[in-house]
Amino acid sequence: MPSPAVNQWPRWLRITVVGIATAAVISGGWLAYRYFAKPVYLTVAAGSLDGEALSLISAISARLAASNAHTRLKVVDSRTSAKASELLASGNADLAVVRGDTGGLADARSVLLLTHGVVLIMSPSTTRADSLGDLRDATIGVVGGPVNRPTVDALKQVYQFDRAKVRFQDVAITEGAAALSSGQVQALLAVVPLTEKYLAKVRQFFQPAGAKGEAPKLIEIESAGAVANVAQYYESYDIPKGTLRGSPPIPSDDLTSLRVSFFLVANKSVDADTITDLTQSLVDVRRDLLSQYPILAQAAAPSTDANALIPIHPGAATYYNGNQQSFLDKYDDKLYYGSLLLGSLISVILAAWRFANSGGGSKSKLEPLYELGSEIRNARSEAELEQTERRIDDILREELARSAGGEGADGEMAALGLAAQRLHYLMQQRRTVLRSSQRTGD
Incomplete structure (x- = not known):
């Protein structure tokens, strides 16, 4: 109280x-x-020479925002996979789109395997060499330059290019066709996903300015398995027959080459529940954007093996393994x-x-009546009893008025009547005691 x-x-x-x-x-x-309830924003670094990585991640980010996803993306243009890796390692990005052969991924954990880049070594059809080991005294133009330097370094660990007088020269994407037609390079090396959009760009190297050019030829990397053993971010891959052209088919049969994976990775310090929520949203968004970005058809769950190239993030593993907790x-x-x-x-x-x-007064007078009982027992004269009796009468009169006005309940009036009878009984007893004491004193 x-x-x-x-x-x-x-x-x-x-x-x-x-x-x-x-x-x-x-x-x-x-x-x-x-x-x-407010959305969680993660910074993602993405970039590529052709701008496709940034475009794809930006579309995913916009879709997450439109669907009111709890976890959303803030996109940063990193220009290259290497720069995206640097931003992730330095803590300036929570997520990054990287190639598997990019360095500085010690703190990276895979969330989604976006696609695979296949190593294509192309030359004019007049080239006699069918495999990389058969090339002699030739210059290979590396499309994209520094981006594909890890691929060249991996090939050099297996092939004796110095003995065969095979050289590598960086070539810009826009200069590939001119370098071939001028004889500056005898072959081109590019790493691209096998989608129609990228294959169309590859064909343009042999058809400058829209003219009908010479048919391309794909050079086989016959020792792809050995390269994959020394550079584990690559794997041997057979390019299907007719990939570059259907009739006549180029290649004329399945052709051995290499491929490297592109991942969406997260820093290992990012909260696991947040990554679980993001992974589920990404899978949902993938279906929505598939028609606009066919490359998403190649998106899949990354490897959950303990010895995977990039270990999977615990939050992503929770989703892919179906271990999400219910609400x-x-x-x-x-x-x-x-x-x-x-x-x-x-x-x-x-x-x-x-x-x-509180303090607004009791609607019932039972409590004051009970308190008067102690006053009656402690009264020292009949004058005090008469004063107490007048107070009882006042309370009863007030309650009768309230009852007449419809404010009092029948139960309360009955209780008041019983309490009043009890008090009158106590007053009679106290008067008897006081009068006896008075006669004894006399």
């Missing part, structure tokens, strides 16, 4: 105090809801403590209500 000092507060003051406290509780609950499993503790908190808040509100209405 409120203290007597609080009971003396004006009613408006008590209501104001309760109102302020209630507003504070509601505001705190709303702010907590806003904090936990109740995930939030059972929060729901339990939330129910306790709700019960406590209800108790506080009830106490505040009593506090706001």
Whole structure:
């Protein structure tokens, strides 16, 4: 019960105090809801020489925002895979789109395998060499330059290019066709996904300015298995017959080459639940964007093996392994403590209500009548008893008036009548005691 000092507060003051406290509780609950419900933004670094990586990730980011996904992306143009890896390692990005042969991925954990880049070594059809080991005294133009330098370094660990007088020269994408037609290079090396969009760009190296050019020829990397053994971010891959052209087919049969994977990776420090939520959203978005970006047809779950090139992020593994917790499993503790908190808040509100209405006088006079019982027992004279009796009459008169006005309940009136009879009985006993004491004293 409120203290007597609080009971003396004006009613408006008590209501104001309760109102302020209630507003504070509601505001705190709303702010907590806003904090936990607001979207989580992750910075993703993406870049490629042709701009396709940035375009794809930007489209995914826009789709996540349009679908009100809880985890969303903030895209940063890194220009190259190597720069994206640097941003991830330095903590300036939470996610990055990288090629498997990019360095600096010690802290990277795979979230999604986006596609594979296949190593294509192309030359005019007049070239006599059918395999990379047969090339002699030739210059191979490396399309993209530094981006594909890891591929050249891996090939050099297996092939004796110095003995065969095979050289490598960086060539810009826009200069590939001119370098071939001028004889500056005798072959081109490019690493591209096997999609129609990229294969069309490859064909343009042999058809400058829209003219009908010489048919291309694909050079086989016959020792692809050995290269993959010394450079484990590559794997041997057979290019299907007719990939570059259907009739007549180029290549004329399945052709051995190499391929490297492109990943969406996250820093290992990113929260696992956040990555689980993001992975699920990415799988949903992939279906929505498949018609616009056919390359997403190659997207898949990364390897979950312990010795994988890039270990999988625990949050992504949770989704791919189907170990996502249900809502109740995930939030059972929060729901339990939330129910306790709700019960406590209800108790506080009830106490505040009593506090706001305290001191306003009791609707029933039972309590004052009970208190008069002790006064009767302690009365020292009949004058005190008469004064108490007048107070009882006043209370009964007030209650009768309330009952006549329809405010009092029948049960309360009955209780008041019983209490009044009890008090009159006590008064008679006390008068008898006082008169006996008076005669004894006389």
